[in-house]
Amino acid sequence: MKRSTFERSLRSALSPLYKRLETRVHPLRYLFLEITSQCNLACLHCGSDCGTSKAQGELSTEEWVDLIESLPRKFPEAPPVLVITGGEPLCHPNLPLILDAARRSGVRFGMVTNGWLLDEKRLTQLLGLGLESCTVSLDGLQASHDWLRGREGSYERAIRGIEALARSPIRIFDVVTCVNPRNLPELEHLEKRLVEAGVQRWRLFSIFPKGRARTTPGLTLTAVQIQELLGWIAQRRKAHAHTDFLVDFCCEGYLPRDLDRQVRDEPYFCRAGINIASVLGDGTISACPNISRTLAQGNVRKDDLRAIWETRYAAFRDRAWMKKGPCETCQEWKRCQGNSLHLWDADRGHTCLCHFAAARRGEDVVERIAAQRSDQ
Numbered sequence: 001m002k003r004s005t006f007e008r009s010l011r012s013a014l015s016p017l018y019k020r021l022e023t024r025v026h027p028l029r030y031l032f033l034e035i036t037s038q039c040n041l042a043c044l045h046c047g048s049d050c051g052t053s054k055a056q057g058e059l060s061t062e063e064w065v066d067l068i069e070s071l072p073r074k075f076p077e078a079p080p081v082l083v084i085t086g087g088e089p090l091c092h093p094n095l096p097l098i099l100d101a102a103r104r105s106g107v108r109f110g111m112v113t114n115g116w117l118l119d120e121k122r123l124t125q126l127l128g129l130g131l132e133s134c135t136v137s138l139d140g141l142q143a144s145h146d147w148l149r150g151r152e153g154s155y156e157r158a159i160r161g162i163e164a165l166a167r168s169p170i171r172i173f174d175v176v177t178c179v180n181p182r183n184l185p186e187l188e189h190l191e192k193r194l195v196e197a198g199v200q201r202w203r204l205f206s207i208f209p210k211g212r213a214r215t216t217p218g219l220t221l222t223a224v225q226i227q228e229l230l231g232w233i234a235q236r237r238k239a240h241a242h243t244d245f246l247v248d249f250c251c252e253g254y255l256p257r258d259l260d261r262q263v264r265d266e267p268y269f270c271r272a273g274i275n276i277a278s279v280l281g282d283g284t285i286s287a288c289p290n291i292s293r294t295l296a297q298g299n300v301r302k303d304d305l306r307a308i309w310e311t312r313y314a315a316f317r318d319r320a321w322m323k324k325g326p327c328e329t330c331q332e333w334k335r336c337q338g339n340s341l342h343l344w345d346a347d348r349g350h351t352c353l354c355h356f357a358a359a360r361r362g363e364d365v366v367e368r369i370a371a372q373r374s375d376q
Contacts, residue, residue: 029275032277033064033082037054038087039088065098072105080107082107082110089113096129114158115159119164136165139183163198166198184221191247202245202248206253226359248264282299327351
């Protein structure tokens, strides 16, 4: 649901207080389950370096079922909503058993997929198991998407899945796009394709230099390109202000306050370790799945998830240790807290990407693009 201008302004004004309260209370709202590292694509920007077969030491189906069934007992006030991810979760041979455990336990769940295996038959099965939300990746027009995803035909498969979702009764679904220099000029045409497919929410990400993207040239945006992307999003949000189509910049990246309101419905807030946790394929307990393994908090094979959530995660809730490198003397530190935590570079000892600096250097560019007529 779209926020009105007044609602966005109010949320922005109350955001600092809300962040402090949420950090202090830290209710676990979303739990990512990386049920397999196996994937049917070979994405150039993969943050988890997934392969065609599952990794050694992954949790068994029985272990995933036991974990899910324990959640109502461990979190009786409100079990976290599960986000089933991977790898590619639809590659897991026993996915229906895992999802059925959630259904029987009364635990709500959604899924993130590349769409290759998402057809009408599979979607009907997933909805019957209780799937409430789904996110599909679409990274440009056909040539650009297939190039980034490393497999010919992946664009058509993703479109098929997106169209199936648009026709279905699913409560929530959206499309995410990882913007890079190759697909940045295609966003206008991609937007048109998504509207035609019946999509109502589109989230745009910038690729960050982690995983394979760190060693693959030409994937990350320059500061000028980040400015162009943010300006384009602001422009398209104006153009769709009175339609059912919502364009949103992702939750990643602290931005100047006025610009933040132009490109997002929700003010920037990195919720890793505050409202969000994850269990990785080998049982590692962390926050968002792409966060550095140096920030792991335990393992479900030997640790109690609720106890870990309540007694650890100090590094996520007090980020003073991140005030290093470019952040050390930044006047925005109090509000930014080092940017999104998955951007922390453990090898370099500081945040690897600053959206605020990129946007601030080109505020005039962003404002000029955003002020263009919405039909251009």
